[in-house]
Amino acid sequence: MVRYLVRRGGLLVASLLLASVALFLLLRVLPGDPANALLTVDATPEQIEAAQRQVGSDRSLPEQFVTWFGQLARLDLGRSFVSTLPVGPEIVDRLVVTLPLTLFAFALAIVIAVPVGYLCARWSRTWYGAGLSALSQLGIAVPAFWVGMLLIFVFALRLRVFPSGGFPRAGWADPGAALTSLTLPVLTIALVMSASLIRYVRSATLDVLGSDYLRTARALGASSAEAMWRHGLRNAAGPVVSVLGVELATTFLGAVVVESVFALPGLGSMLVKGITQHDYPVVQGVLFVSTVAVLVIGFLADLAQRLIDPRLRGSSPGGSR
Amino acid sequence: MSLLAVDRLAICTADGTPLVSDISFELPSGGRLGVIGESGSGKSLTTLALLGLLPAGLRVSGSIRFHPAGGEPVQVVGASESALRRLRGRVATVVFQEPSTALDPLMRLGDQIGASVRRTRGLRGPALRAAVLSALADVGLDHRIGRAYPHEVSGGQRQRAAIAAAVACRPALLVADEPTTALDVTVQADVLALLDRLVADRGLALLFISHDLAVVSRIAERVLVLDRGSAIESGTVTEILTAPRHPVTRALLESARHLDAALEVRQP
């Protein structure tokens, strides 16, 4: 296990290094001058030059990279071209919104998907089971932002139960208001996300229900509920957990559109703004943090799978996938 | 009074396609019956039907009656799930063909044996642990195997563990559904010998399902031959071996002889 952790950790660090270089290059390859984001239609030639100096587009690529990487090594994500403010603290500020949004949505999606997926599998031969499956599969075909718009229309504009968007000024110091403002976004993400989860839970459950060991347990006197609880849950958890890792990562960044619909000051809206303004430090910073999150989540999902499934413990990381 | 009496058992799909029809046999306490047939002959469905384990959507008719010594008779066909639960493990257990899938891959072997012992015999704590150890010993497994996961041991050891779990429930009837088919030829004989010994020692009745007449003839007293869902012939092992009446039985006998011949060449 220790060896596995060391190897897997090394892989993690290597991936991060690779990703950071790739990120840097990818952004520099994009055409366009970030200095333009600092201009207004009244800008003088002198101001244009000053802007180019400020964003460093007058320096060579390796020079820019060394600066950035040096900062990164000190956990400093640099300063935004546009606002001249440090990127790191702003990311932290925005994680306060994005992280709970992601985690709540994720938790709710699981709470929805596990029982529904289980029932879809259990009732797979009945018309109501087929109906439930079909209904839940509709979720895969619905764009998240549309769900958000409909929820706003119904619950904010018509019923006025929840706010239509925004995040309270007091932030989490006012947990009631913060939760209220996250309710509709969380629901939006969870509904869409649970649709694909249901598919996996259903399929994992079907596999388990058809498994020989479940039949063995019942042949030795276990009730079907006991067999499901003792053997089925764990066996179904393996494949679902690996999917959950990918889904969690996707939600974390996929919140971009939903944050935009609900005017939430999260990482997603920061990224969109950074991209449209060619604000490289912002884009680099957000994507770097996201990459870390994605890789760490992947690592945790791997670890969880190994804890669940003894068969994986013998094999090397990254192998047999 | 027979331990198990099956009368005009028939199984068909929801849309009425018959899969098994008109099977009848009896098995006295301590008796050994071999059920033989090609794949698709309905022998596995019959096994599952005995314990009410058929997949949803199949319809069963006829009668399957268990009458354990000192207990009430139970009619399996149409029985409630809780009645079936009292039957499974306590009266009859099954050892399935494929030990690598029949055991939960994520649970230690000892725990799997323990779970069925705990369930059927109500043992807890040290008594349970002792029962698991003795069950392992009964099938000739080292106690350390109890700490292993199924994928960590050999196919033969897995099947022994599965047998241990079944026998440790102290049933009156052991149903063995092709228990040796998935094993290496050399291991087959050992497992067969083990079953023979266990059944004899404990006075269990044995229902042995196989496609291999040679194997069945070594362990069973009587034989029932199935073909395409129907019983075509039954009798003692000697009767079937010496005077098969049905062409299908004769064909089975032929292939068994070929195999035996081949085996003898290999094991001088």
Place this chain on the structure above:
Amino acid sequence: MSRHRRSLVAGGILVGLTCAAALISLLWTPYPVSDTSGGRLAPVTAAHLLGTDRLGRDLATQLMVGARIALETGLGAVVVGGTLGVLVGIAAGFAQRWLDDGLAALLDIVIAFPTLLLAMLVVAARGASLGSAILALGLAMSAVVARLTRILVKRVLAQDFVTASLVSGTSWPRVVAEHVLPNIWPTLAVNLALQFGLAVLAEASLSYLGLGAPPPNQSWGRMLQEAQSTVLVAPAGLVAPGLALVVLVVGANLVADGLREVADPLARRSS
């Protein structure tokens, strides 16, 4: 009628509806696309089945034209992503050791980033256009297709008859043509049908964020974005494009389900 047949037929009808709307829009629409004669935000009437937008353009007309954009993006992305993905996937499938490991790890990382994010980067680089959207979605899709192809290719290569023909000196392009492609295409087709639906959804999201096909191309995502500000006055604009999206994507998913079961009846249970 068996279950997979039903999926195929139902899916075909839904996708067919969209195709029909798109094809008809090439020849005829209720109004010319840029006809602004309808009056600002006209309500739903017989003359304007879905009302009009702020410039007085007929929404039903735009919906039909939008079908064209949706199909173009979806198909375009599938062609780009499918071609690239299959090529990379086959290369990775034949690759050995570290090259294979490296490619697999790279694909995993790329896949971990949502399609939309990759697409946004491409759009940032190339500017918002239909071409950018197709290229972006195709690129993102190619990683998924490549990973699947790699696994499928490995599976085929592990089979004895393929090993035998490789050992006997058959060139690998021939192996690909004779053994690999015929064996992997059914599963790939299913996946591409699913990816088509996802691409259509992603394009709608891009357009919603203002990063998709620019006007006068009227994409459904953009229609939704525009309808958002008039939702209390003209709710029809919020419902129709959304439903159109759902119809097309559900259709594509049903086709995928149907194909899956035709291609691989054994996989029916684990759909």
Place this chain on the structure above:
Amino acid sequence: MTEPSTNVKEHIPVRKILTAVVAVAFGLGLAACAPDDGPSTASGADATIDVGSLYEPQNLDNTGGGGQGVTEALNGNVYEGLFRLTDDGKVENLLVSDYSVSGDGLTYTFTLRSGVTFHSGKPLTAADAKYSLEKVIAPDSKSARKSSFGPIGGITAPGDSTLVVTLKTRSISFVYNLSYVWIVNAGNQSPTTTADGTGPYRLASWQRGATLSLSRFDGYWGTKASNKDVVFHYFTDASALNNALLTDQIDIITSEQSPDALDQFTANPAYRVNDGASTTKLLLAFNDRVAPFDNVKVRKAVYSAIDRKKLLESIWGPHGKLIGSMVPPSDPWYEDLTNANPYDIDLAKRLLAEAGHGGGFSFTLDTPNYDPHPIVATFLKSELAKVGITVTIKVISADEWYTKVFQKHDFVATLQEHVNDRDVVWYGNPDFYWGYDSPQVTRWVRQAEQAATADEQTALLKQANRQLAQDAASVWLYLYPQIVVASTRVSGYPVNGLNSQFYVYGITKREG
């Protein structure tokens, strides 16, 4: 025999799931019951005013790239200038109590108001004023006003309350331009994230991407603000902003940018839609250097071929105003020139024929990818088709616009909005992106700035303006409306929002 233990185990998953479901439901229910973060119920002098805006500051320094948002939130509220531009466009003394100009118009002597302190408690001195003005004209200044202070020759602070500025040339707009210069505490080390001004509010907090809060400054030298707190809520999407007002999360929208949304407010008695004066002009700007738009007749033909009235109505309904030149009504040299190039398709065709383009021609229109430009381009395309001109719409990003159009002048025609007041003077600069080169106009513009009196300046700029319209230097499509939408609970807000400023100190809120 049944074993109770088995039954208990059977129920565990169900119970766990139930518990989780109840917990989540309870959490959501709790959230639903919690009070909204919307307008507080406090009213009168204790009220909190929630303001919604699309313009979040980039940072808090208006000479450091803070942008339009920082002017809106802080100008006049947290920071004050030596002079104030009132909502109706007049310049009045603010931090100066008096000033004098030398006879040659080149030396300005300002006397600062006494008893003014910064929020940090430090008294205001002439050194702060000098520092503030130097900050605007410094080499690294990003102030949009920097170029208008070109004539400054020297700044001195001979006493604590006296500031002297000498000019190299006369500048009639100097005092007006000073109204854009914030007087900041010279000792503030981090003006991009903190604020230390002399205004009626101090900065309470800034949560990036979300809100900026102001609190009444009790040590203010003048009339105290009529409300206690003001919170600017920032949105990136006009619909989300409107929804916030519709659901009472905010009281007021500083500048409505979603024309379509207005219907839902005008129809509702709980809201008031205020049409104010605006300085934002939408231009179809030609590249006057290159064919075919180096030909006045072609430019005039295009102008006359466009039904601006219909365009404005399609986009803004009854709001907004048609203009015939670069000068908005709030500039002193405004004249109604909308008929200099009337909408007249026949005239347009005649002009085209005279210019040798009787058979029409085609050109590419570089269209910024953000609203309203794409939709306007679509409209222009269908209008110009009627006189035989084919428009190819090329959508470009703001970034491309600055590189390609603004800096390289590599375009034939483009769409752009120009937000500032008094910006007609750019037509006096032949190097500006649209390349309008009329020596006469250049001279008039220069003379106007160096004029001795405001009347002389006005007369000269009117002359220039008429010439521009006659030459159809660009097509001035329309003047944007400046629309403040507010709940009827609040009153006392500015409606004109000149140059993006938004004074909040007069806003009051009724109960209910």
